[in-house]
Amino acid sequence: MEFKDYYKIMGVERSASQDDIKRAYRKLSRKYHPDVSKESDAEEKFKSVGEAYEVLKDPEKRAAYDQLGANWQSGEEFRPPPEWDQGFEFHGGGFTEGDASQFSDFFETLFGGAHAAGGSRGAHFNLRGEDSHAKVFISLEDAYHSATRAITLRQTELGDDGRPRLKNRTLSVKIPKGVHQGQHIRLAGQGGVGIGQGKAGDLYLEVEFEPHPFYRVEGRDLYLDLPVTPWEAALGASVNIPTPAGKVELKIPPNSSSGSKMRLRGRGIPGQSAGDFYAVLQVVLPPADTEKAKALYREMAQQLAFNPRATLGV
Amino acid sequence: MTVTSYVFSGHVVEEEMEFSLAELSQACCVDAEWLVALVEEGIIEPLERESRWCFTGPTVQRVRTVQRLQRDLRVNLPGAALTLELLEEINALRSQLAKFEFSERNS
Numbered sequence: 001m002e003f004k005d006y007y008k009i010m011g012v013e014r015s016a017s018q019d020d021i022k023r024a025y026r027k028l029s030r031k032y033h034p035d036v037s038k039e040s041d042a043e044e045k046f047k048s049v050g051e052a053y054e055v056l057k058d059p060e061k062r063a064a065y066d067q068l069g070a071n072w073q074s075g076e077e078f079r080p081p082p083e084w085d086q087g088f089e090f091h092g093g094g095f096t097e098g099d100a101s102q103f104s105d106f107f108e109t110l111f112g113g114a115h116a117a118g119g120s121r122g123a124h125f126n127l128r129g130e131d132s133h134a135k136v137f138i139s140l141e142d143a144y145h146s147a148t149r150a151i152t153l154r155q156t157e158l159g160d161d162g163r164p165r166l167k168n169r170t171l172s173v174k175i176p177k178g179v180h181q182g183q184h185i186r187l188a189g190q191g192g193v194g195i196g197q198g199k200a201g202d203l204y205l206e207v208e209f210e211p212h213p214f215y216r217v218e219g220r221d222l223y224l225d226l227p228v229t230p231w232e233a234a235l236g237a238s239v240n241i242p243t244p245a246g247k248v249e250l251k252i253p254p255n256s257s258s259g260s261k262m263r264l265r266g267r268g269i270p271g272q273s274a275g276d277f278y279a280v281l282q283v284v285l286p287p288a289d290t291e292k293a294k295a296l297y298r299e300m301a302q303q304l305a306f307n308p309r310a311t312l313g314v
Numbered sequence: 315m316t317v318t319s320y321v322f323s324g325h326v327v328e329e330e331m332e333f334s335l336a337e338l339s340q341a342c343c344v345d346a347e348w349l350v351a352l353v354e355e356g357i358i359e360p361l362e363r364e365s366r367w368c369f370t371g372p373t374v375q376r377v378r379t380v381q382r383l384q385r386d387l388r389v390n391l392p393g394a395a396l397t398l399e400l401l402e403e404i405n406a407l408r409s410q411l412a413k414f415e416f417s418e419r420n421s
Contacts, residue, residue, distance in 0.1 A: 033382070033386055033387060038408070050386075131341050131343060173323070176323070179326050183326050183328045184327035184375070185326060186324050187322050188324070204327065204374070205324070218413065
């Protein structure tokens with residue numbers, strides 16, 4: 001288990017006042033709020049900040065944490081000293097700011113026992129199970145082919161001892177064809193378990209595409225940077241290009257240039273209104289690394305009256 | 315870890331689904347009264363279907379965003395409405411910028 005330096009995470013001194021800590025928290029939570037921030041690790045940071053604040057805002061927890069000593073380095077292998085929390089009494093303060101199930105093992109080990117008492121989760125008493133929400137990563141190809149993917153969810157459930165604990169659950173899910181980034185898939189009856197005769201809730205999966213090595217997704221449209229030779233661009237050609245649905249032949253018209261966009265209508269992400277596929281030409285020059293190549297370039301220089309700087313007036 | 319061999323198929327919320335007030339309140343784990351407040355604030359807009367309210371699929375995410383803003387940043391409803399509008403504008407600008415940078419890179 002890694003030691004977490006909560007003061008470092010909050011960017012405050014160990015001697016910071018409760019007010020300083022509160023201000024730091026407010027500022028960081030606005031900065032890293034996953035709905036607002038577009039930094040790729042915003043969600044991670046937001047959770048760390050929430051966890052750090054959960055400890056530092058509470059004088060009891062803070063004092064206990066301080067007692068671990070100031071010599072621990074962030075990320076260092078950590079095991080709490082035996083009976084480290086002796087003499088401290090935690091009053092499960094309720095998790096108003098953060099979602100306790102998202103906290104780290106480090107937090108869980110130190111303060112895990114405390115929040116069973118004050119957990120706010122079970123407060124909703126619904127006959128029907130609660131609907132739950134999770135994020136899934138799928139490949140672009142899955143959305144084209146309606147693949148079946150195994151999805152592992154971490155869920156909190158109440159153990160026999162009444163304490164919440166994490167459990168992994170794996171579901172095989174058929175990805176609906178044409179689903180795209182940011183959309184949600186609802187699986188009826190796969191959410192929280194119902195109480196008594198109540199039906200189970202539903203599960204909502206937010207779809208996110210794994211980054212693809214050569215396609216860029218824009219809504220339903222796909223973009224591919226397509227390298228072509230100067231003669232293919234100049235004379236026109238038919239070239240094979242990859243698409244997530246398989247290879248297709250693309251006709252490049254004569255006198256194309258770098259940046260020209262070729263559209264393949266309806267070959268983007270499929271669906272009722274399928275997206276388009278764009279190949280963006282990138283003219284790549286053959287290296288002049290042999291005598292023959294150099295001779296050909298020299299010949300072009302002699303034979304072609306071509307001044308690419310004509311518009312610059314030189 | 316339990317592995318089920320059953321394959322689940324679902325629906326795309328944004329395209330195939332509509333929600334009644336009760337269904338929306340279940341999907342977002344919130345009270346219907348609070349959803350009515352969101353409607354009054356103009357944050358979500360119901361369609362009238364045979365004199366009953368009906369919400370489109372993307373509404374679920376709007377509601378959940380407002381929930382998170384309220385819970386995490388203590389934003390009130392008018393503040394959440396403003397935040398949503400600004401976020402939409404920023405997202406539109408970001409996607410325009412990405413398009414622009416993409417064609418810039420390729421020219």
